[in-house]
Amino acid sequence: MRDTTSEPPARPDSPASGILAEAPGDDCRTAFQRLRVTVLSRPTTVAPVQRYGGIGPLTFGDAVHGVDLRVEGSELRAGYHVLLPIAGHVESRHRGVDVVATRDTAVVYRPEGETTLTRWAGDCRLVCVGFGRAALERSLEALLGHRATSQIAFAPSLDMTTGRARSWARMLLMLNHQLGDADSVVLQPLVAPPLVDGFIRGFLLAADHPYRERLDAPAEAGRPAVIRTAIDIMEAEPQTPLTISMLAARCHVSARTLQEGFQRHVGVPPMTYLRNVRLRRAHDDLCAADPSVQTVASIARSWGFAHLGRFAALHQAEYGVSPAWVLRSSR
Numbered sequence: 392m393r394d395t396t397s398e399p400p401a402r403p404d405s406p407a408s409g410i411l412a413e414a415p416g417d418d419c420r421t422a423f424q425r426l427r428v429t430v431l432s433r434p435t436t437v438a439p440v441q442r443y444g445g446i447g448p449l450t451f452g453d454a455v456h457g458v459d460l461r462v463e464g465s466e467l468r469a470g471y472h473v474l475l476p477i478a479g480h481v482e483s484r485h486r487g488v489d490v491v492a493t494r495d496t497a498v499v500y501r502p503e504g505e506t507t508l509t510r511w512a513g514d515c516r517l518v519c520v521g522f523g524r525a526a527l528e529r530s531l532e533a534l535l536g537h538r539a540t541s542q543i544a545f546a547p548s549l550d551m552t553t554g555r556a557r558s559w560a561r562m563l564l565m566l567n568h569q570l571g572d573a574d575s576v577v578l579q580p581l582v583a584p585p586l587v588d589g590f591i592r593g594f595l596l597a598a599d600h601p602y603r604e605r606l607d608a609p610a611e612a613g614r615p616a617v618i619r620t621a622i623d624i625m626e627a628e629p630q631t632p633l634t635i636s637m638l639a640a641r642c643h644v645s646a647r648t649l650q651e652g653f654q655r656h657v658g659v660p661p662m663t664y665l666r667n668v669r670l671r672r673a674h675d676d677l678c679a680a681d682p683s684v685q686t687v688a689s690i691a692r693s694w695g696f697a698h699l700g701r702f703a704a705l706h707q708a709e710y711g712v713s714p715a716w717v718l719r720s721s722r
Contacts, residue, residue, distance in 0.1 A: 417715075421567050431686055432459035435513040444570040446578065447587045451567050455516040462508040463487030465676075467720055470524040471543070472500040473594070475551065475560060479515030483508055486711045488547040497549040497556075499598060502542055504711030518567055522591060530591045534606055537622060539658060540667030541709050547601035557598040562590050605658075617642045621661060630670045630694065635661055669694040670705055677717040687714045 415425060435458040438549040446449050448470075455478075474481065483490045486504035490496065498519040500506055502524050512516065527541050549556055566586075569575040576582050620642050625633065627696050638661055653661045673694040680690060691714070698704035706714045 404706055411462050415445055417721060427463040429461040430458055430462075431461055431510060434515060435457045437514050442571065443530075446566065446570065446583055448526035448589055448592065449566070450521040451570055452519045452521075453567055456511065456513060458513045460511045461510070464506045465715070466503060466505055468500065468502050468506070469521070470502055471522045471527055471545065472519060473522075473549065473563075474517055476500045476501075476515050476518045477515050477564070479512045481515050481517055482510040482514060485547055490548045492548070492604055495551050497551055497560075499545045499547060501545060501711065503717075511615055518563065520563055522594070522655070525589075527595075529592055530588065531602060534595065535591065535602060538581075538626060538668075539602075540664060540671055543600050553597070555593075559590075559593045559597040566590065588631050615652060615656065616645065617644050617649070621649060621653070621656075622664070625661070625665045625668055629665065629672055630648070633665060634694070666705075669696070670702075670709060673702070673714075674710060674717065676705065677714055681717055682718050685718070687718055690714075690718075 429551070434456050437455055440455055442453040454513065474483065474492055476492050476494060477530075478494075480491055480493045481498075482523055483492055483498045484505070484507045485498065485500050486506075489509075490498045492498040494502065522541070531543060532539050551560055553558060558700040566577060569577045577586055595602075621638050624638060624641060630715070635646045635649065639649045642649060644677040646654075649661055653659065656662060659667075673690055674698065676685075676690045677687070691699055696705075706712075706717075710717070
């Protein structure tokens with residue numbers, strides 16, 4: 392983990408803005424990407440400090456700037472992020488929701504959607520952690536026993552006064568502190584992977600999201616083989632024009648049995664699950680596409696979305712941005 396203490400900004404006669412294009416360390420650039428920073432006040436007596444580092448799919452930041460800032464980030468990020476002030480406060484806006492983060496309230500960011508720190512107070516020491524998207528979603532899938540077909544719709548804030556959240560925050564601060572020591576055992580290959588896994592799972596148990604009740608419920612018997620078979624078919628063949636009848640026939644059950652089994656063990660009908668798989672694959676293609684060659688319509692059609700308006704609405708609801716915006720930003 393790198394420590395960098397910067398000189399206080401020059402005392403401005405009026406707020407100034409600029410691009411924080413070279414934030415300290417590659418880990419920081421990966422996690423927080425390009426940020427537009429606007430100075431909102433004169434420097435305080437607080438000494439600015441920035442420290443960033445990472446362990447596996449986790450990226451940590453610990454910073455205080457000594458001057459009030461407005462920080463605008465990219466609408467597309469590599470993963471999920473949590474910001475927790477351990478002194479002072481920060482005012483945040485994400486996906487249209489305003490949150491004032493304090494020691495008692497952390498802010499949670501999803502991978503897509505407008506994100507702005509509307510005012511990062513100069514005396515606010517902010518500890519943050521970024522979760523690699525794939526690592527967090529695969530951890531959830533392992534706990535659920537089935538694939539998550541879309542990004543996790545975390546609540547925009549996390550109540551840090553609950554027992555679980557306080558316990559998880561202690562883990563966060565411990566890891567943040569340990570990363571400053573190059574000889575720390577948390578960086579050793581025998582220790583880091585299980586520690587990272589426990590930290591990620593702890594967050595999933597502490598934060599609010601649609602799967603929380605299922606994680607809190609007692610473990611149930613394994614999902615019937617027929618449901619696993621249907622899910623495997625849909626994950627392997629999402630471009631095939633599957634119907635509930637075709638799926639039921641291939642699973643050797645009635646359509647009603649398959650419908651009821653999905654509702655009980657997965658929580659959504661089979662065709663909704665299939666649509667979510669296709670939406671996820673279409674979103675991945677939009678992120679990787681060359682906008683000079685492909686269009687939103689061509690990608691949508693390739694995944695079975697014949698109605699472009701309906702596809703755009705589903706994508707906007709799930710990812711917080713339009714498919715056209717993702718395609719334009721893919722390069």
